[in-house]
Amino acid sequence: MIPAAFAYKRPKTLDEALGLIAGDGAEVKVLAGGQSILPLLKLRLGSVDQLVDIGRLEELRGVRRTDDGGFAIGAATTYTELLDSPVVELACMADALPTIADVQVRNRGTIGGSIAHADPASDLPAVLLALEATVVARSQKGDRSIPITSFFSGPFQTALADNEIITEIRLPAPSEGYGSAYVNIEQPASGYAIAGVAAVLGHSGGVMGSTIIEDVRVGVTGVADHAYRASAVENALRGTDCSRDRIARASEQAAQGVEVNGDIHADREYRTAMAQVLARRAIEAARARSA
Numbered sequence: 001m002i003p004a005a006f007a008y009k010r011p012k013t014l015d016e017a018l019g020l021i022a023g024d025g026a027e028v029k030v031l032a033g034g035q036s037i038l039p040l041l042k043l044r045l046g047s048v049d050q051l052v053d054i055g056r057l058e059e060l061r062g063v064r065r066t067d068d069g070g071f072a073i074g075a076a077t078t079y080t081e082l083l084d085s086p087v088v089e090l091a092c093m094a095d096a097l098p099t100i101a102d103v104q105v106r107n108r109g110t111i112g113g114s115i116a117h118a119d120p121a122s123d124l125p126a127v128l129l130a131l132e133a134t135v136v137a138r139s140q141k142g143d144r145s146i147p148i149t150s151f152f153s154g155p156f157q158t159a160l161a162d163n164e165i166i167t168e169i170r171l172p173a174p175s176e177g178y179g180s181a182y183v184n185i186e187q188p189a190s191g192y193a194i195a196g197v198a199a200v201l202g203h204s205g206g207v208m209g210s211t212i213i214e215d216v217r218v219g220v221t222g223v224a225d226h227a228y229r230a231s232a233v234e235n236a237l238r239g240t241d242c243s244r245d246r247i248a249r250a251s252e253q254a255a256q257g258v259e260v261n262g263d264i265h266a267d268r269e270y271r272t273a274m275a276q277v278l279a280r281r282a283i284e285a286a287r288a289r290s291a
């Protein structure tokens with residue numbers, strides 16, 4: 001289908017892009033990989049007066065190590081570029097990235113576009129929640145850091161203001177001996193998660209098998225109207241030995257406190273059951289991978 005007419009601008013710098021979205025009342029949107037916004041426009045589920053293409057701004061691309069041993073990921077870095085970067089040292093990232101869509105979408109779709117779009121079934125939000133990412137957003141007034149736990153606020157809704165562009169996603173250095181994993185059940189046609197769970201486990205030292213697990217982080221996607229941390233599961237496991245029995249019992253609370261989605265792909269009961277099963281599998285895999 002053909003979208004309604006709109007103006008197209010390709011700024012040469014981020015500053016220029018920020019000026020273009022600063023707003024005079026017109027509906028102006030940023031274009032990154034185009035894998036979500038262009039289908040919406042073509043299906044006429046939305047319309048814009050102007051698209052500001054940031055997809056080729058070099059200052060928004062690439063992955064760099066931060067001084068504390070973490071990562072800073074440019075918002076316009078594609079999934080394919082991430083798969084070819086040191087970010088895949090984080091096992092949950094290496095698990096999640098290949099499950100996103102197909103190679104064509106991964107070649108164009110960006111990490112910043114994924115979280116700005118905030119589709120409730122996107123894969124990376126669960127992973128970034130478990131990794132405790134920070135989103136860096138810039139407007140003409142300067143930079144703002146938003147903890148990922150306060151970023152997603154509803155279906156396709158985020159804490160981002162209209163005049164802000166995500167510039168970077170920062171991941172802190174993993175703790176000593178940490179282990180992580182992401183597992184999902186996909187909608188077969190698109191690859192979107194019917195349910196997906198990321199887990200990160202960490203301890204302060206010693207051998208995991210005989211150590212109390214102090215750090216448990218579980219991110220869930222596909223299940224509710226936006227990705228969330230399964231805090232009931234985390235609370236049930238934090239400070240324990242994370243035995244298989246405990247993991248199984250704690251995982252039963254994976255959908256506690258959220259309104260579970262039901263749609264043509266999966267009803268509420270099935271999604272609830274899958275959240276529980278996937279939480280158990282992700283936590284067990286993270287534990288097995290921890291040193």
Ligand SMILES: Cc1cc2nc3c(=O)[nH]c(=O)nc-3n(C[C@H](O)[C@H](O)[C@H](O)COP(=O)(O)OP(=O)(O)OC[C@H]3O[C@@H](n4cnc5c(N)ncnc54)[C@H](O)[C@@H]3O)c2cc1C
Nearest residue numbers: 032033034035036037101109110112113122123166191192
């Ligand atoms: C066939 C198909 C299958 C898919 N399957 C999956 C899947 O299995 N899992 C999955 O997670 N996703 C899937 N997706 C979605 C895909 O991951 C999208 O690429 C992603 O959601 C959006 O990234 P983008 O760079 O293409 O963003 P765009 O489409 O360019 O933009 C999306 C939205 O984000 C805003 N935006 C983009 N970048 C920024 C920024 N830096 N700052 C502020 N706002 C910004 C735009 O204004 C727009 O509102 C699929 C998409 C398609 C077409």
